[in-house]
Amino acid sequence: MRGAAQRPVALALQGGGAHGAFTWGVLDELLQRDDLRIEALSGTSAGAMNAIVLAHGLLDGGPAGAREALHRFWHAVSQQMPAGAIRPARSDDEVPSLHPAAQALLQWTRLLSPYALNPLNLNPLRGLLESQIDFERLRASRGPQLFIAATNANTGQLRLFRRHELSVEAALASACLPMVMQAVEIDGEPYWDGGYAANPALLPLVCEGTAPDLLIVTLNPRVFGELPRTASRIQQRALEIGFNACFLHELRWLLQLQTLARQGAWRGWGWRRRVAALRVHVIEADEQLAGLPLHTKLIPHRPFLETLRDRGRAQAQAWLAQQGQAIGQHSSADLAALLGAGALPPGPDAAPA
Numbered sequence: 001m002r003g004a005a006q007r008p009v010a011l012a013l014q015g016g017g018a019h020g021a022f023t024w025g026v027l028d029e030l031l032q033r034d035d036l037r038i039e040a041l042s043g044t045s046a047g048a049m050n051a052i053v054l055a056h057g058l059l060d061g062g063p064a065g066a067r068e069a070l071h072r073f074w075h076a077v078s079q080q081m082p083a084g085a086i087r088p089a090r091s092d093d094e095v096p097s098l099h100p101a102a103q104a105l106l107q108w109t110r111l112l113s114p115y116a117l118n119p120l121n122l123n124p125l126r127g128l129l130e131s132q133i134d135f136e137r138l139r140a141s142r143g144p145q146l147f148i149a150a151t152n153a154n155t156g157q158l159r160l161f162r163r164h165e166l167s168v169e170a171a172l173a174s175a176c177l178p179m180v181m182q183a184v185e186i187d188g189e190p191y192w193d194g195g196y197a198a199n200p201a202l203l204p205l206v207c208e209g210t211a212p213d214l215l216i217v218t219l220n221p222r223v224f225g226e227l228p229r230t231a232s233r234i235q236q237r238a239l240e241i242g243f244n245a246c247f248l249h250e251l252r253w254l255l256q257l258q259t260l261a262r263q264g265a266w267r268g269w270g271w272r273r274r275v276a277a278l279r280v281h282v283i284e285a286d287e288q289l290a291g292l293p294l295h296t297k298l299i300p301h302r303p304f305l306e307t308l309r310d311r312g313r314a315q316a317q318a319w320l321a322q323q324g325q326a327i328g329q330h331s332s333a334d335l336a337a338l339l340g341a342g343a344l345p346p347g348p349d350a351a352p353a
Helices: 017-030 046-059 062-078 100-108 124-132 135-140 168-174 203-207 231-262 272-277 294-298 302-326 335-339
Strands: 007-013 036-044 145-152 158-162 184-186 189-193 213-217 279-283
Touching: 007 017, 007 046, 017 046, 017 062, 017 213, 017 294, 017 302, 036 046, 036 203, 046 062, 046 124, 046 135, 046 145, 046 168, 062 124, 062 302, 124 168, 145 168, 145 203, 158 168, 168 184, 168 189, 203 231, 231 272, 231 294, 231 335, 279 302
Parallel strands: 007 036, 007 213, 036 145, 213 279
Antiparallel strands: 145 158, 145 189, 184 189
């Protein structure tokens, strides 16, 4: 793609723990495209880590520096799990699992809070981020807009940390699972994982960004399959639905705003033309991550992470080959179809059923 005119794009990156390595692969492929320019990034949890690391890597060497930074970050993540805590997969058809002792410790998080289990509030991710990210430099530098989501633990409200506000605390807040880690305090307020309020935040990319194309990289499935009937699987499904609900809600809002703007509503509204003209694209992980148990989001085993990276890269390559030319031309995602029946309210002429 050498010499091609660059097409600006905003990226929205979902969270998903270790499954965020899939997004690493997607980003690795996108960063090799000379015809694309990343103007803004919105991320939650693992998506926030990918966004921050990518933006910082751009400072040290453009797209190549960002690719190297992502590789370095995820390699370091794979070294955080204590030796022996993971049982590696024995074949390509298996996935890694936690050692029974690690599973037992995880079970204790259902009975004891992190304030009891981890009174010193040790978080290996803090040291990793501090060693790889110069947040002061990131805040002061120019580059893609950043929107990092966290959830106020006392109000449930979304808190977005923009580029000039970023710190290691903001990054940790976005990825703070409350059953595992103590809340992260910022300006006297406690914060939990951003996935409870936005996974990821879309509207800031529309209202504050300038890129005419929005590319969403999802990790959570839209359709989960058969109904769970065991207690553990019901709990897993409820958790997955909870982390996806805010994303679907925001996607529905975007669809409704676009529909009304294209129908001529809010003619004096400054964002009307931008909302109406916004082109939306989605790279989904459904097929690539289908069947992976929820516990694999907690397993940063290097071979597993690299497998997810390779799947993400392959998915991005396939999407770019099939849909990539739509960027700068038209939406490749049908939001109404993605959201299904009931995505839009009935029109004024609709009769009650």
